[in-house]
Amino acid sequence: MTQSIDDRLAELGLTLPEAAAPVAAYVPTVIHGGLLHISGQLPFQDGALMTGRVGEDREIPFAQEAAKRCAMMLLAQARRALDGDLSRIERIVKLGVFVNSAPGFTDQAKVANGASELMIDVLGEPGRHARSAVGVAVLPLGAVVEIDAIIAVR
Template sequence: MSDTIEAKLADLGLTLPTPAAPVATYAPAVIAGNLLHISGQLPFDDGALMTGRVGEDRDLDYAAHAAQRCALMLIAQMKAALGDDLSRVVRIVKLGVFVNSAGSFTDQAKVANGASELMIAAFGDAGRHARSAVGVPVLPLGAVVEIDAIVQIG
């Protein structure tokens, strides 16, 4: 499955980034039983952090692209935590999507679709997940989106 997932991403013109190192005191991923919990991942595009506030200085398309970039980083963290073996992923259980957004912005769910659609494209039906999408006034380092995940593993 690992090669298949990366092949599906390649077909979309995407490659997995190097997993980001933590920016504070936490583990990027923790395995507890058959669940892999992945800490919040920030969006990087061409090595640069995607920053801003949706509905203020960033638009929906920018934020949805940032959510997709977070999803790629989540998959990279899965691969690292599972010894480069994405075939151990059974299901994407849940994504928690935090959107740095203006008080008047109410399309957090549409931003989150950038990540959700990528998980489904990469993992098929196993990529369909529960999800939260919430607006927040600020995120670490000024990121426009942050996403964490719970993944069932075998």
Template sequence: MQIDAKLAELGLTLPEAAAPVAAYLPAVEVGGLLHISGQLPFQDGQLMTGRVGEDRDLDYGAEAARRCAVMLLAQIRKALGGDFQRVERIVKLGVFVNSAADFTDQAKVANGASELMAAIFGDSGKHARSAVGVAVLPLGAVVEIDAIVALRDA
């Protein structure tokens, strides 16, 4: 699996992994699983903010989810010392969508991240998922996504 080549093919360059903004670790490896803390979406170095169904539309939310997935990939790369070959499978994504009370398309927003993981990792990128609407996210972010990744032995 040539992840770097796949990223290039999709026109993606991974940013530096984001440092934690509070008292937690960005990634923890235990029992063959890599748990990635929630990642926020950035576009051109700016945090993507707002509430889907209020001041942001579905397409903006889906793009934000895709950008969260890019940040998850950056965290995976950092945690594994650049060795994407250790990724066996994306097990689960937890997608939190800052959304209006009457917005019910959280799953469509989450597809922005899910489709990118499948495009990068193929069948190993297909995963279980939660897509939950929330009233507010840290720093006013429109989407936050965490992940569980199964690893091969080093």
């Protein structure tokens, strides 16, 4: 990608949030062997956690927006871990998407697309990644989605 990531974010009208502090006994990021591992990130909108269960009290578009906001928080965590230099990102290797799902809900992949599409929109080809999209019975603090990442960095 010849355009800077920051320029692409601005072009898309996106502003990354401040990287969230961990809420338990873990660190938000670890760099090892050329890989940046980012702990699970939760979705926030207007300072409030996006909560609920897809297929019960939340619809797919809400959850897709939550996944997009998780992806933005992943990029915010990457920015912090990389001393502000997102150009060090070589490729999004894998996203792990956990969707707070009602029994019988089977469209976790559609929810995960909210994050996947954001990574591709922002990073281009290096944003294409492997992914898992898993339905779970509950997430921390009642979040509707949680996403972690593995990112190749220079």
